[in-house]
Amino acid sequence: MPSQLNKDPHNRYFDLGAAREVPDTHAWDGQHELPVVDGGVGAGDDAVPVVDMRDPRAAEAVARASEQWGAFLLEGHGVPTELLARVEAGIAGMFALPTPEKMRAARHDGDLYGYGPPLIASYVSKNMWSEGYTLTPANLHAEFRKIWPDAGQHYRHFSGVMEEFLKEMRSLANRLMELFLVALGLTAEQIAGVEAEHNLTESMTETMHLNWYPKCPDPTRALGLKGHTDSGFFTFVMQSQVPGLHLFRHGPPADRWVEVPAVPGALIVNIGDLFQILTNGRFRSVYHRVVVNRERERISVAYFLIPPADVKVAPLKEVVGGGKPVYRALTWSESIVVRKEAFANHGADLEFGKGRTALDMLSISSDEDDGAEHHRD
Ligand SMILES: O=C(O)CCC(=O)C(=O)O
Numbered sequence: 440m441p442s443q444l445n446k447d448p449h450n451r452y453f454d455l456g457a458a459r460e461v462p463d464t465h466a467w468d469g470q471h472e473l474p475v476v477d478g479g480v481g482a483g484d485d486a487v488p489v490v491d492m493r494d495p496r497a498a499e500a501v502a503r504a505s506e507q508w509g510a511f512l513l514e515g516h517g518v519p520t521e522l523l524a525r526v527e528a529g530i531a532g533m534f535a536l537p538t539p540e541k542m543r544a545a546r547h548d549g550d551l552y553g554y555g556p557p558l559i560a561s562y563v564s565k566n567m568w569s570e571g572y573t574l575t576p577a578n579l580h581a582e583f584r585k586i587w588p589d590a591g592q593h594y595r596h597f598s599g600v601m602e603e604f605l606k607e608m609r610s611l612a613n614r615l616m617e618l619f620l621v622a623l624g625l626t627a628e629q630i631a632g633v634e635a636e637h638n639l640t641e642s643m644t645e646t647m648h649l650n651w652y653p654k655c656p657d658p659t660r661a662l663g664l665k666g667h668t669d670s671g672f673f674t675f676v677m678q679s680q681v682p683g684l685h686l687f688r689h690g691p692p693a694d695r696w697v698e699v700p701a702v703p704g705a706l707i708v709n710i711g712d713l714f715q716i717l718t719n720g721r722f723r724s725v726y727h728r729v730v731v732n733r734e735r736e737r738i739s740v741a742y743f744l745i746p747p748a749d750v751k752v753a754p755l756k757e758v759v760g761g762g763k764p765v766y767r768a769l770t771w772s773e774s775i776v777v778r779k780e781a782f783a784n785h786g787a788d789l790e791f792g793k794g795r796t797a798l799d800m801l802s803i804s805s806d807e808d809d810g811a812e813h814h815r816d
């Protein structure tokens with residue numbers, strides 16, 4: 440048995456798939472108090488917005504959804520549904536491997552990539568009801584060779600499927616970035632100017648979380664993924680036909696979670712913190728979480744588009760116009776430090792109105808209001 444399994448005081452590598460009860464190390468009391476609303480088509484104001492990329496008015500729909508929700512379901516995106524099905528089947532097969540085989544790719548403390556508990560686990564004291572595998576296009580082969588050292592049939596098949604997926608997703612990400620810039624009201628000339636100055640589209644990097652949420656004997660005590668915002672520009676989420684992703688909506692009438700429906704072939708798009716900064720607060724990053732259920736396991740892929748780690752992101756002057764920038768410039772690496780602080784100060788607990796979120800901490804006006812010290816450059 441790998442040594443890491445023996446030194447696991449926090450029960451992080453507890454075998455979720457075989458569990459008959461939720462141990463205290465995985466119990467999230469008090470996290471299931473807000474109402475949960477189904478976000479399907481009939482839900483009126485709580486229906487999760489749908490954008491069809493083939494629609495000539497797609498940019499308007501993107502603008503509305505990004506301003507009001509920070510998330511939407513994306514259809515007409517061109518990624519074949521049959522490819523998404525193969526991706527899901529491959530991921531399910533990988534997570535179904537015996538734990539010692541998956542542990543060959545275990546992420547060690549401080550590592551960004553590999554297999555293990557969700558990355559945000561290091562920010563919180565309880566364990567979540569999920570396993571993840573974090574990868575980039577550059578390390579995908581090396582990572583999968585850890586799980587399948589013989590580089591045999593499984594390895595070749597799954598790497599091939601994931602490569603096909605990555606190619607499709609990158610092309611989609613580039614097209615969506617342009618649609619976002621149109622949605623911000625920029626002219627073709629301004630978009631060309633933004634790209635010439637910042638090289639936004641080409642320089643975005645990609646990171647993927649493959650997520651597995653096993654069935655849970657007591658879903659009301661557990662959480663698949665604790666509430667958080669994504670840190671980068673934007674994220675695509677591919678979910679299996681098992682709902683579980685919740686988007687937080689503030690009242691009135693009441694604070695609530697809206698469950699994203701499982702729509703065959705659709706991808707979910709989440710706006711991340713750095714996109715809120717880039718758009719000077721016009722597009723909102725969405726606070727979201729994942730719940731689990733008793734009957735069916737759930738697979739998802741979160742595919743993140745993130746600016747290069749050391750490049751400053753600031754509100755675009757084309758968006759700020761005659762107004763004032765609301766956020767100060769910062770790099771993705773710096774934003775991760777702020778995010779950690781926000782988690783430590785309950786800033787991630789948006790639903791309870793505790794603390795300040797990472798974005799509150801980066802806002803220029805709140806800085807001036809409370810005179811708090813921040814690391815300016
Ligand atoms: O599983 C999901 O639907 C969302 C996953 C997610 O939010 C993440 O990996 O950051």
Ligand SMILES: [Fe+2]
Pocket residue numbers: 667668669727741
């Ligand atoms: Fe997320």
